[in-house]
Ligand code: C2E
């Protein structure tokens with residue numbers, strides 16, 4: 001190669017340094033010419049070099065432009081990787097990184113965060129395998145950073161372009177292509193296929209002529225058609241006989257027009273059985289929006305429908321009796337009201353509650369109680385018309401809704417039919433027949449209320465009134481009842497406090513023996529003076545105390561207080577006196593009555609034979625089995641038992657004979673009319689005769705006149721009680737009265 005011209009001159013002068021001046025000039029001039037030649041040659045060479053370089057650069061630029069064009073039109077980028085350093089040059093990267101990215105970039109593939117970290121190991125593996133000659137092409141799919149800081153899937157393909165002397169890989173080069181959209185589409189397609197395959201719903205794809213082109217496993221399962229059998233078949237193989245041809249025609253029409261249809265449809269399986277399906281039919285279009293297929297997704301809802309129906313049943317019907325429940329009742333009542341408004345007719349709501357059901361349930365057990373409710377439901381349904389709604393609201397509460405009534409009297413008549421329907425005992429099982437009575441309250445649309453809730457509320461109020469009137473009866477709602485209901489609530493609140501506040505006391509009504517005209521005993525009668533409400537009669541508070549269960553505590557107090565008073569009188573020399581004590585049905589059935597009585601007798605020191613417990617005949621008759629056991633227990637304790645208010649119920653004397661009782665008290669209702677009413681005369685005479693023949697002691701209650709007394713005496717009645725002799729008296733006055741009376745046989749007292 002040429003060295004610089006200055007260097008050449010210097011070395012020439014050094015060569016000829018020892019020569020003379022003439023010679024020296026010659027040499028110098030030659031050298032100068034040579035230098036010029038050299039200089040020119042050097043300049044030429046330099047210029048040529050520059051030109052070559054220029055041409056090369058132009059050539060390279062042209063090449064690059066061509067490559068850029070190719071890359072841009074193909075969507076590919078060109079890359080070159082120095083495998084050892086990791087230096088990566090990319091050209092035409094815009095197709096990947098977006099138009100804002102620089103056209104060419106140089107980065108370090110191994111260090112810069114360009115390739116997704118999760119893909120790096122795989123990428124290196126591809127490089128290595130290709131370097132080792134395991135693959136003909138380097139081929140890798142991985143993610144690189146895009147212009148927005150996200151990642152894009154690319155596919156890079158390339159080959160070794162340089163190896164070192166030892167054959168080791170130096171450079172790789174190739175192209176990279178954006179496969180992001182492709183990959184997403186592929187993935188979507190894969191997912192779609194998986195979903196199609198694994199869907200629980202039967203899915204089928206049909207062509208525009210409705211022939212199956214694809215079905216999934218669920219389709220095979222649900223329809224019984226194997227895919228191989230179904231493909232190519234018309235979809236009408238699934239048409240069910242439940243729908244006519246027009247139905248399918250109509251659906252195809254909608255589908256052709258709207259591209260979608262959904263709804264319930266019966267479908268036929270291969271074996272001919274049918275199922276109810278929820279069907280979604282949708283069109284499938286190609287990239288140009290042209291319809292190519294329909295997809296049908298069928299969900300077998302036969303089971304679901306059945307479950308739904310069961311749920312609806314459970315939500316609307318009472319499971320024990322099968323009667324509509326409260327919610328269905330309100331629905332029906334609402335509809336009845338709407339109809340009645342249109343037609344100008346009446347709707348009656350009968351609210352029915354079984355009397356003393358709680359006690360029966362407790363004494364017979366819940367299983368028997370349930371059977372009883374079922375029997376009562378059946379009895380109710382038999383008593384009303386087929387179009388009337390009988391519902392159970394819960395517990396022992398029932399409702400009847402009657403439509404198209406001309407007037408309130410018709411509702412009352414129906415209620416009476418129901419009452420007489422309950423006159424015969426209900427069969428609980430082969431061994432048990434239990435008599436139970438209903439109390440019925442009636443409200444009317446539009447007379448009393450316009451909406452279901454009010455009608456129910458008022459019928460309920462009327463029912464309570466029926467209970468208060470002695471049960472087993474009907475009451476039609478009136479406004480005064482609301483006041484009555486409020487009064488009851490106040491009364492009950494006061495009653496709850498009465499025992500603790502010591503507001504009770506006993507009065508005693510003497511009983512006179514007609515055999516020897518002597519007072520043989522008294523009946524203890526409960527009195528209540530409420531601090532807030534004043535004196536309240538037992539006819540008002542006893543039923544309330546029974547309903548609320550308060551009677552249990554009150555009754556025990558009465559037993560103890562009566563025995564204490566009697567014991568006091570015995571101690572004062574009146575040891576012959578006995579005392580009658582009223583017990584209520586709840587005490588008979590709930591409290592261990594015999595034990596309670598025994599322990600109170602022991603506590604007060606009263607001989608058992610001096611106590612007589614009074615139970616009403618209805619109370620005993622309604623709970624015969626249980627009552628019988630308790631009465632036997634009481635007999636064992638040694639106390640006497642009387643049937644109070646005899647004649648007001650429906651028991652027969654013959655039946656009463658089965659009971660361990662001692663006394664019958666003829667109700668004052670019969671005695672009151674005794675002298676005017678020949679029937680009452682006959683009944684009273686018969687009762688006395690029959691009772692005697694059964695060995696029972698007879699007491700007549702409510703004797704007020706000499707005439708009554710005379711008649712009873714004539715019939716051989718054993719004892720009387722009533723205002724003729726004495727009203728109930730405070731203990732001290734009762735004792736004084738008895739003392740005086742024993743001395744002077746015929747002097748009636750005043751209260
Ligand atoms: P009862 O056991 O039949 O009592 C007789 C009722 O007749 C008493 O009413 C008494 O005052 C009344 N009476 C007595 N003589 C005559 C008369 O000549 N004419 C008329 N018209 N009435 C007469 P009272 O005291 O108002 O008691 C009513 C009912 O309350 C009692 O009827 C009884 O069933 C119940 N009762 C009273 N005290 C108790 C009690 O301590 N426990 C229970 N469970 N019930 C009681």
Ligand code: MG
Pocket residue numbers: 523582614644
């Ligand atoms: Mg009594």
Ligand code: MG
Pocket residue numbers: 644645665667668701
């Ligand atoms: Mg009585």
